[in-house]
Amino acid sequence: xxxxxxxxxxxxxxxxxxxxxxxxxxxxxxxxxxxxxxxxxxxxxxxxxxxxxxxxxxxxxxxxxxxxxxxxxxxxxxxxxxxxxxxxxxxxxxxxxxxxxxxxxxxxxxxxxxxxxxxxxxxxxxxxxxxxxxxxxxxxxxxxxxxxxxxxxxxxxxxxxxxxxxxxxxxxxxxxxxxxxxxxxxxxxxxxxxxxxxxxxxxxxxxxxxxxxxxxxxxxxxxxxxxxxxxxxxxxxxxxxxxxxxxx
Amino acid sequence: xxxxxxxxxxxxxxxxxxxxxxxxxxxxxxxxxxxxxxxxxxxxxxxxxxxxxxxxxxxxxxxxxxxxxxxxxxxxxxxxxxxxxxxxxxxxxxxxxxxxxxxxxxxxxxxxxxxxxxxxxxxxxxxxxxxxxxxxxxxxxxxxxxxxxxxxxxxxxxxxxxxxxxxxxxxxxxxxxxxxxxxxxxxxxxxxxxxxxxxxxxxxxxxxxxxxxxxxxxxxxxxxxxxxxxxxxxxxxxxxxxxxxxxxxxxxxxxxxxxxxxxxxxxxxxxxxxxxxxxxxxxxxxxxxxxxxxxxxxxxxxxxxxxxxxxxxxxxxxxxxxxxxxxxxxxxxxxxxxxxxxxxxxxxxxxxxxxxxxxxxxxxxxxxxxxxxxxxxxxxxxxxxxxxxxxxxxxxxxxxxxxxxxxxxxxxxxx
Ligand SMILES: Nc1ncnc2c1ncn2[C@@H]1O[C@H](COP(=O)(O)OP(=O)(O)OP(=O)(O)O)[C@@H](O)[C@H]1O
Ligand SMILES: [Mg+2]
Numbered sequence: 029x030x031x032x033x034x035x036x037x038x039x040x041x042x043x044x045x046x047x048x049x050x051x052x053x054x055x056x057x058x059x060x061x062x063x064x065x066x067x068x069x070x071x072x073x074x075x076x077x078x079x080x081x082x083x084x085x086x087x088x089x090x091x092x093x094x095x096x097x098x099x100x101x102x103x104x105x106x107x108x109x110x111x112x113x114x115x116x117x118x119x120x121x122x123x124x125x126x127x128x129x130x131x132x133x134x135x136x137x138x139x140x141x142x143x144x145x146x147x148x149x150x151x152x153x154x155x156x157x158x159x160x161x162x163x164x165x166x167x168x169x170x171x172x173x174x175x176x177x178x179x180x181x182x183x184x185x186x187x188x189x190x191x192x193x194x195x196x197x198x199x200x201x202x203x204x205x206x207x208x209x210x211x212x213x214x215x216x217x218x219x220x221x222x223x224x225x226x227x228x229x230x231x232x233x234x235x236x237x238x239x240x241x242x243x244x245x246x247x248x249x250x251x252x253x254x255x256x257x258x259x260x261x262x263x264x265x266x267x268x269x270x271x272x273x274x275x276x
Numbered sequence: 277x278x279x280x281x282x283x284x285x286x287x288x289x290x291x292x293x294x295x296x297x298x299x300x301x302x303x304x305x306x307x308x309x310x311x312x313x314x315x316x317x318x319x320x321x322x323x324x325x326x327x328x329x330x331x332x333x334x335x336x337x338x339x340x341x342x343x344x345x346x347x348x349x350x351x352x353x354x355x356x357x358x359x360x361x362x363x364x365x366x367x368x369x370x371x372x373x374x375x376x377x378x379x380x381x382x383x384x385x386x387x388x389x390x391x392x393x394x395x396x397x398x399x400x401x402x403x404x405x406x407x408x409x410x411x412x413x414x415x416x417x418x419x420x421x422x423x424x425x426x427x428x429x430x431x432x433x434x435x436x437x438x439x440x441x442x443x444x445x446x447x448x449x450x451x452x453x454x455x456x457x458x459x460x461x462x463x464x465x466x467x468x469x470x471x472x473x474x475x476x477x478x479x480x481x482x483x484x485x486x487x488x489x490x491x492x493x494x495x496x497x498x499x500x501x502x503x504x505x506x507x508x509x510x511x512x513x514x515x516x517x518x519x520x521x522x523x524x525x526x527x528x529x530x531x532x533x534x535x536x537x538x539x540x541x542x543x544x545x546x547x548x549x550x551x552x553x554x555x556x557x558x559x560x561x562x563x564x565x566x567x568x569x570x571x572x573x574x575x576x577x578x579x580x581x582x583x584x585x586x587x588x589x590x591x592x593x594x595x596x597x598x599x600x601x602x603x604x605x606x607x608x609x610x611x612x613x614x615x616x617x618x619x620x621x622x623x624x625x626x627x628x629x630x631x632x633x634x635x636x637x638x639x640x641x642x643x644x645x646x647x648x649x650x651x652x653x654x655x656x657x658x659x660x661x662x663x664x665x666x667x668x669x670x671x672x673x674x675x676x677x678x679x680x681x682x683x684x685x686x687x688x689x690x691x
Binding site: 152 | 284285288289292293296297590591593594595596597598599600601602603604680683684685688
């Protein structure tokens, strides 16, 4: 039975992440491109946040720093109470494995592994036994409705199916925070809504979700919209969520 | 950490990534396989050639020296220069006792003689020899036997003649064994006919052998003899043995130690090397080709693996995003590389072995085979395998570190 959250924001909730005065620039030749110019952002447990902004505004950069795939130049970043600074790559790998789930625009499935093997991969790096892995992976594939497709290679799946496999994979290790960079960017609107329905279901179950998107209708299916411009947050509003269910 | 070597999952991952990237796997394997195969094939063939030369010439060719006595050129201990010297049988025993590295020291006599049979005659070289000559200078008998100890002990009047001598004295197809020939008016029973080999291209033609003791008696030599043939043990340098032997002989015969005319020497090994230095060339070529192949193989594998990593960078980025530590990634790439090289190396050894078997089958049969026992030693195989595994590991390390040295996001961005 799924417990409908009344509203996580109203109860005494934990901060999922806290970012203070975060800067990031990329070196370009002799000069450098200042992409993030002092980001302040707090996300609480159970939130579903859309990050918007024009192309090149630094959305992906921010999300990658949050996901510890990239490092900030300066500023503070606290994830689930842990200050993320000067981590060894080994520690970072551990945090990524335990706390974070990634969903990418281009799916990033491993092309020579079946759907099931792809979903089981994060569990392999957790050191879980083969049998347990397979069972758990099958369970998550079932949740995105792909039980039948478990032994197919990514090239045999449609875009929407691939993204569902990617979602199952992101969820397999039971992360606290789900990071999605334009998860519907490569999909048509019908399929996009289907994917959003899965993501909304996850949020309903309590997962914190951060996603980058270009599309207003997708953003409106979140609970909060953060807009970036010129490297700073220029708007941060809570909204009433549009349910994706009605479009599926 | 070694637990992981025995972990089924590790190998599942390795087999997955190898079997699902067939082209890459095959290219890598062909690289190592070819290197090892060439190495085994070449070294084996070279060994076969060497063996066949050794069979033809034995140690005699490469490790022998002739020594003879001349006249002194320096006065010493009251003797004038120009003293006539002769080698004595007693010297031979002393040489054998005192000089390290002598395998055989064979006293020999040689004379010109008129050889007559019925109405045919020829002026030929007659040698007085011991049976041991057959050991140091393989006499290839086409009929009968060589001189034996019984001949020596009983001063028998028997002879072994060369095939050329036979042709000069006998009609075609005529039976020679058991017939008599005259050497300097004395009758000798022919007991053997031998065929000259490559060895006989060096030194004077040896046409007719008679027992050493018979020669002594007939030509009134007493304890003295004409020249000495010394063969060194394989691990000793014949040049050194020659020097030591001459010095000892000078000592025994009261000759000035720096008298260079008193005893003459002819180093067959040196002469042989001059004429047959292609053998040295062969060895050089083998090593050169072998090493070049290995290096080329290493570069090829390195390149393939680097391309592989480039092509797999994104995959590695994904794995890292899913929580793989750099160590886990490196470990996997290295296991893949080592596994590939071991398997490919073993294939190389097996196919190389087949090639050697084939070479042996087609070129290695019979008395005058080009290759004799073409083979490589277990040690060489072991070294080749160790080298390829070490190289495999090292080559695996490069892409492994390259793959984990970038930030995960840079790996993920790779297209
Ligand atoms: N590795 C990099 N090296 C140099 N510049 C970079 C790098 N990554 C991003 N940039 C630059 O930083 C800026 C922000 O990039 P980012 O990918 O965060 O934008 P974005 O908001 O996600 O854009 P889009 O909507 O097109 O995905 C861009 O101008 C981009 O060119
Ligand atoms: Mg982006």
